Structure formats: C-alpha cells, structure tokens
Amino acid sequence: MSALDAIDARELPRSSPAPGLLGLAERGLLPDALIRHGIRRQCAARLATERAGGVAAAEARQQALLAELRASALAIHTAAANEQHYELPPQFFQLCLGKRLKYSCAYYPTGAESLDEAEEAMLALYGERAQLADGQDILELGCGWGSLTLWMAERYPNARICAVSNSTPQRLYIEEQARARGLANVRVLTCDVNRLALPAGAFDRCVSIEMFEHLRNYEMLLARIAGWLRPEGRLFAHVFAHRTHLYPFETRGEDNWMGRHFFTGGLMPAADTFLWFSRDLAVETRWLLPGTHYARTAEHWLARQDAAAGAVRAILAQAYGPDSAALWAQRWRMFFMACAETFGYARGQEWLVAHYRFARAG
Numbered sequence: 001m002s003a004l005d006a007i008d009a010r011e012l013p014r015s016s017p018a019p020g021l022l023g024l025a026e027r028g029l030l031p032d033a034l035i036r037h038g039i040r041r042q043c044a045a046r047l048a049t050e051r052a053g054g055v056a057a058a059e060a061r062q063q064a065l066l067a068e069l070r071a072s073a074l075a076i077h078t079a080a081a082n083e084q085h086y087e088l089p090p091q092f093f094q095l096c097l098g099k100r101l102k103y104s105c106a107y108y109p110t111g112a113e114s115l116d117e118a119e120e121a122m123l124a125l126y127g128e129r130a131q132l133a134d135g136q137d138i139l140e141l142g143c144g145w146g147s148l149t150l151w152m153a154e155r156y157p158n159a160r161i162c163a164v165s166n167s168t169p170q171r172l173y174i175e176e177q178a179r180a181r182g183l184a185n186v187r188v189l190t191c192d193v194n195r196l197a198l199p200a201g202a203f204d205r206c207v208s209i210e211m212f213e214h215l216r217n218y219e220m221l222l223a224r225i226a227g228w229l230r231p232e233g234r235l236f237a238h239v240f241a242h243r244t245h246l247y248p249f250e251t252r253g254e255d256n257w258m259g260r261h262f263f264t265g266g267l268m269p270a271a272d273t274f275l276w277f278s279r280d281l282a283v284e285t286r287w288l289l290p291g292t293h294y295a296r297t298a299e300h301w302l303a304r305q306d307a308a309a310g311a312v313r314a315i316l317a318q319a320y321g322p323d324s325a326a327l328w329a330q331r332w333r334m335f336f337m338a339c340a341e342t343f344g345y346a347r348g349q350e351w352l353v354a355h356y357r358f359a360r361a362g
Helices: 002-006 020-026 032-051 054-071 078-086 090-096 115-129 147-155 168-180 218-228 253-261 292-307 309-320 322-348
Strands: 137-141 160-165 186-190 203-209 229-242 281-290 351-360
Touching (some): 020 032, 020 322, 032 322, 054 218, 090 292, 115 147, 115 229, 115 292, 115 351, 147 168, 160 168, 168 186, 203 218, 218 229, 218 281, 253 322, 281 292, 292 309, 292 322, 292 351, 309 322, 322 351
Parallel strands (some): 137 160, 137 203, 160 186, 203 229
Antiparallel strands (some): 281 351
C-alpha cells in the first residue's frame, strides 16, 4: 500500500474516491486487513521520516517547528475542523460513540471495559487529575458533544460550567441535553477560539480535551488561559501525542489523506511539546497513558458503526448527499481503523495519550 504515500489527497475532490489503491480502499474494495497493513506501514514510514539523520537532526527539526508555532496564529483552518467533525448530525455520533458521546480517548483500566464503562472511567480520571470540586467556576475549551460538560454539571451541581465550542450543532445539542436533565449550571458559547474573549480571573479551572491538537500558538493560548484563571487556578489538558516527535499533519505526503478529510490544520504534539511554552502557565504534573487505550476506543467506534451500517449511511446521506454516503461511510471506517492502528502501534508505546495539569508560572 506504499502508493498511498505518493498521493496528495488535498488535491482530490472530496466527493470522489482517490485514484489507485487508496481509491479501492475508499470504495470498500480492499479487505480491512490490507487497509490496516497499509496504515501500519505508514506508521513505520512516519517514524523513519522523523528519525532521519539521527537525534541531532530530529532535534533541529523540532526546534524549527516550535519556532513556527510561536509565530503562528492561535488556530488555523477552524472552519475545516467544523466541517470534518463537528457539523455532522449528532445522530451519527450517537450511533458510533458511547452513551456519553465522548469523541476522544476513553480509559480501560482492566482492558475489559465496555465503551460506556471506559468513557465513565476517563471522565472520573479527569475529575481527579484536574482537581475539580463542587462550587468551582469551570471553563471547558472545545467541549465536543458535551461528555465532560454534562458530567461535570451532574457531578458538581454547585459548580458553574462555561463550555466553548466552535460548532452551533454541538451547542444546541448540549443545551437540549442540559434542559432534559434539569441542569441549570451550564452555559455554552459558540466561538472561534481565535476570537474568544472571556472575563479576566473568572475561573478556578480550565479543562480541555483533545482540542490543543487543533491549535498552533501555544504560548498565546496559555497566556490567554492564564488571564482567565484565578491566581490559584489550574488548567487540565488531555491530548494525543507522539512519545518524542512533533509534526503537523498536512505537510507530509503519507498523512495527506488524514489531513484533507479529517484533520486539516491538525498537529501531532510530542509528549514534551507543552513543556516548551511555560512563560505564563507551567506543567505541574504530567501523566502518560499507552496508546492502547485509544486503540480500544477506536475499535469500539468501528464496531458500533458496522453494527448500525444502514442507519449510519442514511445519516451520512443527509450530511454529504446520497451519492457520497457510501464513500463517506467507508472513509469514517478507515479513519477509525487509522486511529486504532496508529495508537496500537508498538503496543501503544509510540503514539499515546498525555494528561497535563498546569499552574501559574513562577
């Protein structure tokens, strides 16, 4: 499946299959085992690219990328992120995700948990590691379909939750769920993070789950969050990361399919990336989870999509048009397979999940 490496998917019509082997995969004409084999080959190729020239060359590339991030806008291609993930009907995610609609890595402490149990386990882990407590003012950046927002509102009824999303459908869904559950302590804002303005010193906690990977200028981001937090406030962030390598998705040929269809403007942080941006907020504690947790999560998503294939295709026909529903159903299957194989690669010791708790620097 090495032909995939040569395809610049950004140049292809999104409503048409790609040429060559990638197109056969997108049309569902290749077995899953072969697609997964190709994904693992791409993982190996990625590692070879990032390690080329030895540690000195790899470090020089990382430092150059860090300099680019400091000079970048806070976020790029925010409209593309909405189109690719967050403007789809919530019914699609209700079919594929767990009960909490947690569109991020779940936690499998024994490895035998159901998806619903693993979602709950990760949410509880956030509460512990972020040191959340009843009565706090909590800001959530990038709230998705409300898994953590609604969990916090239920668990801490005297807390005041301000959730921020770039997606109107997500805001409407969370507001509807909050009303249905009788939760009056939730406020949801729809705003591009580049333009987000909040009162200074208004929050005890800021939490963010798999949003930092969509952002670029972390120095600017952490400065803004520091301004929104009270002096003793804390930021908790959950990101997916590579153990040592930082890279953007859209600039490398082997990842262009992912960059075009699912992660335009996205970034794969290294586990230490945020340690380089400690001017205003500094990492107080870090935890690393093997990527096997994400691999299991993605396998559950894929199994749920396959179990509801007809209903999924009907929903995707609304989003992409009836002529493209089958293509996009297979692309979503391939996306879930890509997540499973990437984070499961090398028994989860290369691509992983990182948790950080930040405190005010100095």
